[in-house]
Amino acid sequence: MALRSLSILNLLKTKNHVFINNLSNPLLKSNKILYSTEVTVEATPLAVNTQKVSKAMKAYLQRAQEHDQFMKTQHIEYEIGKRHLANMMGEDPETFTQEDVDNAIEYLFPSGIYDKLARPAMKSPDQVFPARKAAEFDETGRPFHSMFYTGRPNFFKLLYDIVEEINKLNDMEERMIRRGTKADAEQKVDLTGFQWIPKEQLEKQLVEMIADIEYNNFVNAMDRLVAHPYSYKMKDFIYKYTKPLLDQSKQPEIPKPQIDEQGRQFITTYECLRKKARADVTIRLPGTGQIKINGEDITYFEHAQSREQIIFPLIFTNMLGKVDIEANVAGGGWSGQAGAIRWGIAMSLRSFVDQDMIEEMRLAGLLTRDYRRRERKKFGQEGARRKYTWKKR
Template sequence: MVAPGAGMAWGCCCRISLMGARFAATGLAAQSQRRGGKGNQVLRLICTSAAAAAAAQRKNVAASGPEKYTEAFIKKQIEEFNIGKRHLANMMGKDPETFTQEDVDDTYRKFLDIQKHEDHMRAQDVSSDNTAQINLIGSRWLIKEELEEMLVEELSDQDHRLFIQLLERILTQPYCSTEEEYVLKFRKQLDIESKKLLAEPLQYDEQGVAFSTGAGQRKTARATVVLYDKGTGKITVNGIDYLEYFPVLQHREQLMFPFQFLDRLGKHDMTCTVSDGGKPSQAGAIRLASSKALMSFVAENEIEFMRQAGLLTIDPRVRERKKPGQEGARRKFTWKKR
């Protein structure tokens, strides 16, 4: 940025140059009078050149002279600088009110270091399109007490929050996978419940068709299923087609939900045996049994998705018992005055 006094100095230089040209023209005119008529032509050329140069200099002074660096212009530049400094402070996670010029210079040096690092990575044929992310499934960030114990230092809630924010910002960078070991130091592994669920190995019948078995319960209903691979979607319950056995649409939807969740509709045949309970509880028992049988046909990550969806968890709800002195579990006898 040019200093405000530069335009004034430039104007002075232009006036001095113009005065020098005039003095030179005057001297040449005197010589031309002594030498003859040819000197007049040289004089006209010099005067014309001097006038053109002076006009061009005046134009440059008007374009970039004192008018450009007025008080309003300088005030506008200062406001834009303060706005940019606030944005830079927010981007670096610092307080804009206490962000000094030294912090600006330090940030600029950090940006230069990042640019040098990227140039170095490109020189090693490492593309910036490498956006492989760190796998954080099955882990969580350390809480404040755990981080204090690890660093042997007391932290405030704000420091802990800022530290987690900076780690999450690292995960958004293109080369974050190179710092996977460092980031995972501040995460704690969680026990994945699906690892405790053991899928039964596939069995094969006489025709070589793979099948799996499963058992489930809901209230007093008990169900066992045999699930065959490479089927057409045929399902029988106690020897009856499930459309006839469960005339209510809600019961059929509950029975078919595990297949719909895993996008396996029409890929398996299933034979169910169910006893006790009513139709709603029987549908729930078959749903749990078929989910357990499907574990043998899917990958480990899909088993975890099934567990999170509640397909592998027994429904603990049961019918509430009747209470003495009242008509049912919650219902009271009708009150009569007499």
């Protein structure tokens, strides 16, 4: 009895061991129960079902997760910044588009910075950061995409989708023929004024590099889809891979200079607006740098800031001392009048400079009309934004 108690005690002290000695023993397979005064225990480690993951795969999955988390954080910060910008402009944050964001930034920074690299910008993270493929396989090495082993799964999946759309249209055409109806020719997809996206843009969209022959296969497949009588059923799919042709006729027309009695070229710009000021500006070439404002010289403005506003377009275009300026202005204060004349000078100088200089003037904000007005005082406030001092007692 003491021997049996000692054996059971040793059995209870044993951890992580297997208590069956031999599963292949025919006696153990039967339903008989064998009794013994001793229990034989053999230490056998438990089998743990673990799979080793290579360091390269771990690093790959970790980089993919970090990139996804980074993009998620950037999207959250972009939405917060867009909401703040919409509140500053008094717009609805829910309907504030990227075009509204660009216009707001141009409004808040009208002319202070004219270098392309220095101008502030607020774009979606998808446009700022280059697209990267997500994790293509799990820790066991099993690929997520069914076309992973083609080398370009996204591209071949696109070709597969095009063929699937064509097959759907073929089935629809057969059903309509059985009913005795034909496709409406007036609803046919018309790609006039559109073109297929170029190879570089398709590569960015697919996040894959493709060869020229593969891009030609894509174009041929899309042409077959568009040529189908029922292609108008797949308009959304087709227009996703098109882009409009550039319309050169929408370029702003620059007026040609006229000739005065003295044989000099001149150009006059009317309706120069700034706040409540209204002005018209005439520039004559060649000139000696003479500036006349309501019959007076530049000392018409007492403040140096207003005078700098007047001559800034001339300095920027290297036309200071080469032209004569005549301006008539009325209404508003000194700041509004100077701004109206400055815009009129810049618009008139377009007729005397080349296209590159016009582009630099546009980037500098000289050709952008400033529609800002003085904000009215609000009831119950000390000013437009200023509040009365709150006192508890």
